[in-house]
Amino acid sequence: MRLTVIGSGYVGLVAATCFAETGNQVSVVDIDAGRVERLTAGELTIYEPGLGELLRSNLASGRLRFTTEAAVAVPGAEAVFLCVGTPMGVDGAADLSAVEAAARSIGRHLDAWTVVVGKSTVPVGTAARVRGWVQAELDRRGAATGFAVVSNPEFLKEGAAVEDFLRPDRVVLGVDDPRAEQILRDLYAAFVRNGQRIYVMDPRSAEMTKYAANGLLATKISYINEIAAICERVGADVAQVRQGVGADIACRPAADAVGCHELLARQRCASGATIAKAQIGFVVAVALRHELGLEAVAVEQIAHRRPCSRRAGKRDCGQRRQRGRVHAGVGGRSRVEGRNKRNASPRQRRSIAARILYG
Ligand SMILES: NC(=O)c1ccc[n+]([C@@H]2O[C@H](COP(=O)([O-])OP(=O)(O)OC[C@H]3O[C@@H](n4cnc5c(N)ncnc54)[C@H](O)[C@@H]3O)[C@@H](O)[C@H]2O)c1
Known part of the structure; x- marks a missing residue:
């Protein structure tokens, strides 16, 4: 051809x-x-x-x-x-x-x-x-x-x-x-x-498949980063935990096995969070453009994790959350600087998302 x-x-x-x-x-x-x-x-x-x-x-x-x-x-x-x-x-x-x-x-x-x-x-x-x-x-x-x-x-x-x-x-x-x-x-x-x-x-579904796949990968990276932090605290080995979790075929389609796990193996916690932000960024942008609330686990988790991941190894998400520095969802519900804002405008949501995604 x-x-x-x-x-x-x-x-x-x-x-x-x-x-x-x-x-x-x-x-x-x-x-x-x-x-x-x-x-x-x-x-x-x-x-x-x-x-x-x-x-x-x-x-x-x-x-x-x-x-x-x-x-x-x-x-x-x-x-x-x-x-x-x-x-x-x-x-x-x-x-x-x-x-x-x-x-x-x-x-x-x-x-x-x-x-x-x-x-x-x-x-x-x-x-x-x-x-x-x-x-x-x-x-x-x-x-x-x-x-x-x-x-x-x-x-x-x-x-x-x-x-x-x-x-x-x-x-x-x-x-x-x-x-x-x-x-x-x-x-x-x-x-x-x-x-x-x-x-x-159809073409629109194919385009969305790629964004959704990236978002799923970001979610997995964020989740295992969180587990890694807990492992450090409790004296567990995240590499072994990862293997044990990844062996669950019911939770993990075979196609996932190599991609996510190899990627995770190559990433340190902090850089994993950076990748996660980039991966999820396009999904957030699409949701905001369509005036959709996006309260998916991925976005919430990445939003919460960003300040914590910079201090991989000695972080305390709970403590940082109490200080209320950055704690935001982008789906119309948001809490910034300790204030509770419900039904944030699209513009407010965009600026919140920008803070989450680009610091
Ligand atoms: N890199 C990856 O692992 C990966 C994986 C899956 C999907 N993607 C996606 O695939 C796309 C390409 O990614 P990449 O990493 O190969 O990008 P890249 O930036 O490495 O390469 C893009 C190339 O396109 C050329 N280019 C730009 N405008 C052009 C034009 N008008 N005519 C001809 N050439 C032009 C640039 O000079 C450059 O060489 C992106 O949308 C990316 O998100 C990348």
């Missing part, structure tokens, strides 16, 4: 290399000329076990190439993957400017029906916006080319990205076009030979 990947960062580079490894012809576009030059020379721009060898062998076979020119890479592609960054903007929501720029570059160069596949982590409704940006550029040049937009969130973990991509625990496809679904099923067939599932759903 002839594929184009836009963005050669972590996700784009791993995806492109693994797609090439399974026999596809892959062109990768990036606006960073230096990165394109290094990758073309077979030099890795990230550290990822096993990726360097795959990069160099697929460059040598001619199945993988890098360019700064969308005009060269987009025409003729059966599927174009959006793998650009979506950093957190000032309001806590994802900054979609790179996604828009990449989508518009597709619209400027599309010459035949294709599937535009969103791999970036984006808020619900972004697939529809991508459709609009591509279509706007097609309209601008009077082109009648058709296309479908699919949401295909990525779940790889840095440090195990090649393995995760070649043998994913799940592939999520948010798709409402049968032709696009078949193309992606054919493409991913090589990756799910060991019985992993392809979950086909």
